[in-house]
Amino acid sequence: MSTQEHFIFGYGSLICAESRARTGVSGEAVDATVQGIERGWIVPVSHSQQTALGAMDNDQALCNGVVFAIDDDNLAKFDERELGYTRRLVPHDKIDSRQKLPENAKVWTYVGVESRPPNEHFPITQSYLDVIVNGCLSFGGHFLQNFVKTTSHWGHLINDRHEPRYPRPMAGNAHHRHFDEWLAELIPHHFERRS
Numbered sequence: 001m002s003t004q005e006h007f008i009f010g011y012g013s014l015i016c017a018e019s020r021a022r023t024g025v026s027g028e029a030v031d032a033t034v035q036g037i038e039r040g041w042i043v044p045v046s047h048s049q050q051t052a053l054g055a056m057d058n059d060q061a062l063c064n065g066v067v068f069a070i071d072d073d074n075l076a077k078f079d080e081r082e083l084g085y086t087r088r089l090v091p092h093d094k095i096d097s098r099q100k101l102p103e104n105a106k107v108w109t110y111v112g113v114e115s116r117p118p119n120e121h122f123p124i125t126q127s128y129l130d131v132i133v134n135g136c137l138s139f140g141g142h143f144l145q146n147f148v149k150t151t152s153h154w155g156h157l158i159n160d161r162h163e164p165r166y167p168r169p170m171a172g173n174a175h176h177r178h179f180d181e182w183l184a185e186l187i188p189h190h191f192e193r194r195s
Contacts, residue, residue, distance in 0.1 A: 006075050007101060009090050009109040011039050011065035012053035013128065013168070014078075015147075016135030020068070022168050024077035027069030031139050032097035034090055034109070037063040040152035041124050043112030045084060048165045050125040053132075053151070054085075054112030064146045066135075067097050067107065075108075085110035123156040126194070127164035133179045134170060141182070148186045157187075157194045 009032060013019045020026055038058035041051050055063065070078065079087060090107040101107065118124050136144035160166075161176065183191045 005102075005105060006070045006072070007067050007105050007107045008070055008075075008078060009034055009065055009067050009095070009107055011037070011055065011063050011109065013131045013135070014068075015066050015139075016131045017138065018170070019131050019135065019168055023081045024070070024074035026074060029066035029068040030097055030099035031064065031143060032067040032095055032099065033062050033064050035059075035062055035094045035096070037061060037090075037094075037109070038152060039063045039150060041118050041155070042115045042153055043084060044114055044116050044122045048125075048167060049122060050128060050165050051116075051118035051122045051156070052084075052112070052128065054115060055109060056115070061150070063150055064143060066139075067095065067099055067101070069105075078110075082110040084114065085112050087111075117153040118156040120156055123158045123195075124154070125165045126157065126159045126161055127169040128166035129157070129183075130161070130170045130176070130179055131166065131168065133182060134175060137182070144182060145186060154187055154190050157190050159194050 036059055038056045038061035039053055041053060043052040043054035045052050087108045088111050090109050092101060136147045
């Protein structure tokens with residue numbers, strides 16, 4: 001991988017290659033874990049009336065995701081995509097990855113400006129969750145299990161696949177059954193109550 005100065009740590013939809021490609025050009029994504037970030041369903045998104053993933057400071061927490069290189073032009077595109085988030089530096093010593101990062105690299109992640117758990121007016125949408133599940137499974141079932149285990153504030157899941165609220169949903173429905181099988185096993189209580 002080239003030694004570009006900027007990298008992004010993605011812990012939600014940015015785990016998915018298809019989703020990243022819809023925004024800009026990035027280097028190959030490598031799985032990584034960051035200490036000090038707690039991931040949760042905490043970011044209300046007004047324009048699509050859903051709750052997205054966000055990051056909170058927690059020294060004890062571990063958050064799995066991906067690290068990928070990016071240039072200045074494409075970094076600006078990702079900033080535009082992550083409306084409602086601020087971009088923040090991640091210290092190198094908090095990142096565990098098989099990708100050796102250049103010493104001068106700036107590793108960024110996006111932190112939500114607002115913080116509020118999901119509710120009936122701002123639910124977790126299946127169209128958004130599908131993108132994340134797809135990204136996680138590209139790194140294996142264990143990666144998805146880790147994602148679910150280290151994500152807080154699950155609740156108010158709705159199935160919006162017929163009319164997606166998420167602006168960058170998965171193309172087609174070929175994987176829906178497979179995704180549902182995983183979710184039924186990993187979040188049975190929330191999956192059973194999916195409306």
